[in-house]
Amino acid sequence: MYEFDYHRASSVADAAGALGKADDGSLIAGGQTLLPTMKMRLASPSDLVDIGFLEELKGISVEGGGVKIGAATTHAEVAGSSDVASNIPALAALAGGIGDPHVRHMGTIGGSVANNDPAADYPAACLALGATINTDKRSIAADDFFTGLFETALQEGEIITSVTFPGADKAAYMKFANPASRYAMVGVFVAQTGDGVRVAVTGAGEDGVFRVADMESALGGDFSSGAISGVSVSSDGLASDIHAGSEYRAHLIGVMARRAVDAANG
Template identity: 65%
Template sequence: MYQTTYHRPSSVAEAVRMLGEAADGKFLGGGQTLIPTMKQRLAAPSDVIDLRHIAELKGITVSGRDVRIGAGTTHEEVANHSGLAAVCPAICYLAGHIGDPHVRHMGTIGGSISNNDPAADYPSAMLALNAMIHTSKRALSADEFFTGLFGTALDEDEIVTAVSFTAPEKAGYAKFPNPASRYALTGVFVAKRPEGVRVAVTGAGEDGVFRATAIENALSRSFEPSVLDGIAMPADGLMSDIHASAEYRANLIVVMAKRAVQAANG
């Protein structure tokens, strides 16, 4: 690891100021991506600004079906929040199957969506839930926030502070995990509302998380796994790597969508 200067701000405003004063600073959420990258000398920020101790970034609020999750909330806290489980158990399930216990106790929802790894779980939930991403400057819909592979609409000095959404009537998540990392080879989050169904896919797209409109249209007609029989997702635009081919991932999208719907229906 290259030499760096560590900072521990106590507020979002202080963190933004510290970044502005740094030659090449980086924000640290849970550290599950940045720290390993620094250890491998693939990143060498002059300053690391640790967001983990900022109180205003923490906590989960559930009011009726309206949910707000602070960006500094860990996966473990999301997984075990009883109020959240009462209105949207799918996101608790998702959080409880991220990585291993170490990752779940350190990693944060804000860090995950800010990094937008193509195999991360949370981006699919945010997109399917039509969540709002709140930052130190503004609020963006998930459709606006995720812009491509490891890409977001965040400015360099912008910090995700919270996510919010209204819990749908039903939601479910299913993924085919890499057996070593627990990253999604393919994961599908489905959310049903009176106005229709949103379906988001992670782990499969060459350009990161995306919505599966063909599956959305089918499930909007009937929210049952059987309506997906015969649907074939195209392999164009899907990843091929040492873990799975694009064709295999195309098949997994439908299989995981069926399992997600089954989970949503209880």
């Protein structure tokens, strides 16, 4: 890892200021992706601004039938939250399946969402539940937030402060984890709300998380796994690597989506 200067921010405003002054600064909270990336020298920020200790970015509150989660809240805290478990159990389960227990103690939702790893779990939950990503400048709908591979709508220096998840009548996430890395080879989050059904897929898209319109309309009429058994997903635009080809991933999307619907129907 190259050398850098470290600043522990005292507030979000302080973090924004430090980031603005830095030559090529980066935010850090849990650091569970950033530090390994820096060790591999795929990232070499001049400054790290630590927002992981800011109380104003921590915590979970119930809003309507959903939850608002502070950006520096760890995966373990989300997984263990009774508020999340009672309002959106699928979200608690998803958080409990990220990485491993030690990673979950440190890694944060804000970091995961900001990084938009194409195989990360949280982007699928955000997109399927129609979450809103709140920053120190504005609020961004998940539909507009995830813009490509490791790309988001965040502007230079913009800091995620929380993520708001509306509740769902039924929801479930099913992940086919890479047996070695445990990242999603394909993960499908299905959510049914008063506005209809949303199906979001992570792990498979070359450009990151995406929705499956054909499945959404089929499930809108009949929320059962049988309703999507005939829906095939094209392998165009899906990732192909040593772990799985794009056609295999396309097949897995169908399998995981049906399992998710069955799980959501309990």
